[in-house]
Amino acid sequence: MTDATLARPGRMGRGFQRTVLVAAVLAATFAVASTAGARYGLLLLIGLGFGITLEGLRFGFAGPWRAMIVRREPAGLLAQLAAIAAVAVVAIPLISENGTELVGAHAPVGFAMLGGAFVFGAAMQVVLGCGSGTLVNAGSGNPLGVLALPFFAIGSFAGAFHLTWWTELGTAPLVVLDGYGGVAMTLLGLSAVAAVILWLAAPGTRRVPRRLWLAAGLIAAFALANLIVAGQPWGVVYGLGLWAAKGAETLGVDLAASTFWSLPVNVERLEQSLLTDVTSLTNIGIIGGAFVVAAWRRGLSQPIPDLPLRAWAATVVAGFLLGYSSRLAFGCNVGAFFSGVSTGSLHGWAWFVMAFAGSWCGIRLRPALGIEGRP
Template identity: 70%
Template sequence: MTVAAVAPAEGGRIGTRALLLLAALAAVAAVALFVGARFGMLLAVGLGFGVVLEGLRFGFAGPWRAMILRREPAGILAQLLAIALVAVVAIPLIAAHPGEIGGAQAPIGWAMLGGAFVFGAAMQLVLGCGSGTLVNAGSGNPVSLLALPFFAIGSFAGAYHLIWWTNLGALPILTLGGLPGLAVTLVGLAVLAAIFLWRAAPGTRAIPGRYLLAAVLLAALAVANLVIAGQPWGVVYGLGLWAAKGFVALGGDLSGSAFFAAPGSVARVQGSILTDYTSLTDIGLIAGAFGVAAWRRGALAAPLPRYPARAWVATVIAGLALGYSSRLAFGCNVGAFFSGIATGSLHGWAWFAMAFAGAFVGIWLRPRLGLEARA
């Protein structure tokens, strides 16, 4: 190829990247101007999450799979590091500002435990948790693009039935607050890290630099989310809200659901998604991942995997299961595991134990459902 041919192509790529940056800045500025500065900042935080997760190839489902199949703990260790970094700031901050900043607190109950187990299995089928499905969809992954709308529908259905499930039995909300709670949380994370290091295959204990960078950046963004929104980083609620708005727009009635009949839920369903904190960061996640993918290759769509029909059916079912189970479990890897532990909620620890057990089932099912792409 001649230099003359290369120059226009490179110029086009620079132009595309400049447009991506301008579009991101314009979107944040428009939301800040027309909706409010806080909402603009949250969109920017969401974009940051998408850029970090896609740009540094960091997630939750993949590292769990690597640990289970190959005993490679680096990804999970980076997750635990990020949680610890957030906890150091978040737990004292919540204790100092109890009326202004809240944690990702939820009760441990039968529905929560079962939901976490099912979520752990389903996320291995589509190789994406809540944030992972958003990021993968934004970057053009066909499996996640198919799973995402069903994830939202499942989240809506799970929220609609949530009170019935929680009435089956649950403990009171249990939290680790203040400096003693922080100490217990950090010790717990260190013990968990030690277990994974003990189980690691030889030569796999080092954490790659990009994982360390991702952990630090995710922690910074999560703290920013907590300070700006007054609540931790979450994913699942926003997806269910989008489906609920669609349901109402089609003439549906939500008054039969104790969850959606609550005043706060009614206000959010009737309001704009640009004033819902979780929706803004979810939108930012998708857009940030799209921006990174377009920056890299200048196109959105990834090649379509050569899956049999049963694999695509399994993807739809897994998407529904991801949404439904995550509502019963009070969150996904982000809202329950990451933010739950980082803000002192004991349900985050229970969620992790059940979801990690469920991941073994999902990994076992994946090839049997035809979800391993053929060459």
């Protein structure tokens, strides 16, 4: 490593700094477990595992989709499909046999859902951060991620506020692929997508690096742990919307005016602490995990890029759209694509198609918005 900070005098020793990081992680987990309960402490640890894996092994969603669209490099997308397949093999039968204790990320396909996924795909290419990616970017100090995160939360809150209006535009019946037949159909679908992207791949790019295989295995393991511990699959967007909803309530916004926020399950979430909310805990863990990896590697000494004002403005708008659209789409790349497909929901597949088309458009927007130079 050629990091200039290594030679900087007066800095804490590297070993001491890493010891502090590990101690902080353990202390935070113990604090949550002893204050809220052991399950919640474990969920924070699972979130930290997601964050450390995503940042440490550079496993993402927006970047690999961009690599496939721009350079026809399929490795990252293939790793995503492998992780989803690994979860599906266990999760779909488990949910089928334990339908009360465990629920899948099951949602219906609808007009707003499809449009939401398209807009999400475009916005995630503008900020190069999806649901999990925005959390990771914020935790690792990427200034665009830090700026996008609060607007993502506000957008998620607003999208949930209006959700029933959007779903009434037209929503199909729920379709779930369950049991071992559901596993077979899901694996068949994932194999078909993998075959298409391998066929489209540029010569010499078909090999998946060992780092990504390892990341796919770890992400799958943490996703299954999330399901077994929480009783629900990995998600991101609900927690962010809840953070903004609590803020709005504090500022005097009447949440009873929203069908969504006045539902008993959401009223309970608003009354109870975030430290007892599944997606809030894993989100906090992802931010913390990304911070730990960035600090561990001394990546925090990277300078903040000098971007034009319109790039920052675009990040604010895209952050809001990421939150709003993912509520209409019944999830982001995590809740809808990863967890939807891996628990047998048809909406996960519809989300993938629409978000990929949106990504194609979003990639072409970035140079116009000043976030990167034109090729």
